[in-house]
Amino acid sequence: MIVQEDLKFHTPADVDHQWAETYWFGMYIPEENIYGWVYMVFRAGTGAMLCDIEFINRKSTFMCDALYVDIQNHIPIPEKLESFSLPNGLTFEATSPRNYRIDYVGVDNTEIHLDFEGIHEPYDIHDPNIDPLARANSHEAVENSGFGSSYANHFDLTMRARGTVSIRGKQYPVNCLATNDHSWGPRPERGMRMMAYMNAHFDGDYVVQTIWEFDAGRPDGEQHIFKHGYAVVDGKLLGGVAGELTVHHDGIFPDTVDLSFTDVEGTVHKLTGRPLAHNNWVPYGCCPTGHTMLAWETEGQTNGVGTLMEAYPMDTTTGGYIHDDIARRYRS
Template sequence: MINAEDAQFHTPDSGQTNWAETNFFGFYNAEEHLNIGVYALFRTNLGIVSSTICMNSGQATTPWHADYCDYQAAMPIPSPRNLLDYRLDNGLHVVCLEPNSVWKIDFDDDAGTRIDVTYRAIMPAFDIHDPDMDPMVSLHADDFSWGTAYNGHFDQTGHVTGSVTLRGRVIPIDCISTMDHSWGPRPERGSPNMSWLHAHFSRDLAVHAIFSFDPEDNGRQLSLTHGYVVERGRVFGLKAGTGEVVRHSDRYAQTVALELVDCDDRTWTLEANGLTTFPWQCWPNMTSFNVLARWQCQGLTGFGEIQDFFELPQLTALNSRAMTRHLPIIEE
């Protein structure tokens, strides 16, 4: 169960220099196809924090093709340390107004790009380690905690309102979206693959799910590890689910088909079409192939982000094998 104190920094494992605590807030303007991600990763035992602020509305295949990118690493963690109110050197200021419920997110790069939004939860924090919330904990012996990075982790869907200013152009934000908070040792090599995605149809219906996949078949088949349906304020943990992904040659999800079963034995069928592409380099050695997608479910249309995580050494190995398969045979 997630408690109010879990909104604050957790005591890191002694001697674990790779201990990390994260905040992620994602939101979008569906009409503009503009997807925004605000991320902070605190290496509390090292005293440093990295942060990425990204905005993208098109088919970006490199960070510099996006509408906006600011990646900064090794900034000092502000003192006194307070995850309920922190201001970073990159211009990000996050205030938790109600623990695990309401956050105010502000950003100003002093060059015409700003964020001014408020996130308000429409559900309790979903603890992936709590069997009372997440049926996958008791149904499956194999625990998926993204290595150890999700030793503590919750996902939560909420209503985000406000605006972003992109080099002087003001864009309104009024959407249902999903955030997360994680803590635990997070090495920069060896994490399993993960697809972290969600579909938001209204305040009355949203779906969030985490899947594992085999990179050898390019993540075509998805296998549920955690997730929920939030319907009219009630949370229904997912107990089974599969997915099939058709990807571009560069691994971005083009279409996704999901079949999910919740704790009330209801089956949910969802289909997505990718609208954007963006390579999010969330920390060294890791790239997430991000897509803002349009989702269909039960005659409803919604929007949400698909994040498919591959490590760079893994990608170079996969690409090398693909190139080898297509090399011409040279006869002596």
């Protein structure tokens, strides 16, 4: 269960350089085909943090095609996690586990002024009272997290984002659902796991959020294994018990996505997605990630929007690891 105290740093007494605390906040402006995010990684053992702020609006593999990129890797870590201002122009405040504020004044007339309000309680993937697939044993919990020790502690939270963003002088109103997260634990940059993080948001606050492991070294492709997830239906938070995912790729980016997700009440949610915008994302120098804004369809609704991230850690995927048939497709 996530409580008010979890807004503070969770730094252990014997902290080393591999310990990390992270926040992810996404935002969509579907009518303009714009997808943006704020990602922060706090490394208490080194005294430094990463802050990554980006906007994309088209399908590309070339990072210079992004609308805006501001990645800074060595910002001094703030004293308090719940409220801080950074030298890159970002100010952050967490007033509760469900309520956050981000203000950012960057370069070239680019700004973010958004309030985020959770539409459900934080979904703690290690709390069996919330997640039916949570494991009581701490070792099993880490192994089943979907991202190893990086998700030793992790919650997802679908939020309503409201406010404005300005990108290179053009202002846009924002009023969207976006699934955001917070994690803490050892996050070594060697031995990261291939993983996928995917969600869909529809009118009526209908949401499906999922976490997967996959293996690009398999001869039959990147078979995705469901780890954790939830649906929000009519205001009710429903943990996931099973899922099947097929991603038809164009390189490391999706061409089409087919999702079947079963919630704890036995309802099967079937969704089909296609990319609206994507680009190569490098949240860590060791781990390029296919990062996509998806348009989603499901029975009765055709206006969904969401995210797919698929991470390819280089220490694993280099050296001939990726199966030849799959590698040829990536190179095409």
